[in-house]
Amino acid sequence: MEILANGIVIMWVIYIAVGLVVYHNIFNVIYFDFWSAIIKEVGGGIIFATIMTWISAFCWWLAAIILLLLGVWLSRKANSKGVLILFVVFAIVASLIGIGYKNHQTKKVNTESETVEVTG
Numbered sequence: 001m002e003i004l005a006n007g008i009v010i011m012w013v014i015y016i017a018v019g020l021v022v023y024h025n026i027f028n029v030i031y032f033d034f035w036s037a038i039i040k041e042v043g044g045g046i047i048f049a050t051i052m053t054w055i056s057a058f059c060w061w062l063a064a065i066i067l068l069l070l071g072v073w074l075s076r077k078a079n080s081k082g083v084l085i086l087f088v089v090f091a092i093v094a095s096l097i098g099i100g101y102k103n104h105q106t107k108k109v110n111t112e113s114e115t116v117e118v119t120g
Contacts, residue, residue, distance in 0.1 A: 007097045012053045014090065019048030022070060025077055060098025067091035 023029075023044060031037045056063040071087025 008053060008057065008101065011056060011094055011097055012049045015049035015052045016042075016045040018067075018070070018090075019045040019052075021074070022048075025074060056094045056098045057101045058098075060095045060102065063098060064091040064095045067094060 020041060023041065029037070029041075052063060052066070055066070067087050068091050071084045071091070074087070075081060075084035
């Protein structure tokens with residue numbers, strides 16, 4: 001379980017970076033108040049990362065589709081196959097972590113339902 005928890009935290013941090021990259025590719029950012037803008041960007045990245053990590057944990061296939069679509073879009077915009085390869089690899093890793101998390105949750109529920117309390 002510890003490896004799975006570490007994987008989810010690492011995935012969350014990577015999703016923050018992905019969120020910031022996508023944000024800067026969608027919007028032309030001009031900083032008038034640097035610190036305020038940085039706080040808003042990091043906050044937006046954290047919100048994006050939290051949502052995507054939740055999707056990865058409970059609907060891993062949806063997260064894989066979203067990541068692949070983002071990869072195709074960003075690779076066309078950057079005119080680079082490397083971006084697409086990076087997103088494909090991340091979609092595979094996110095899917096594996098999501099499948100592992102879902103299997104762990106299923107085993108946990110099955111173990112709890114098989115446990116019988118004996119009261120005297």
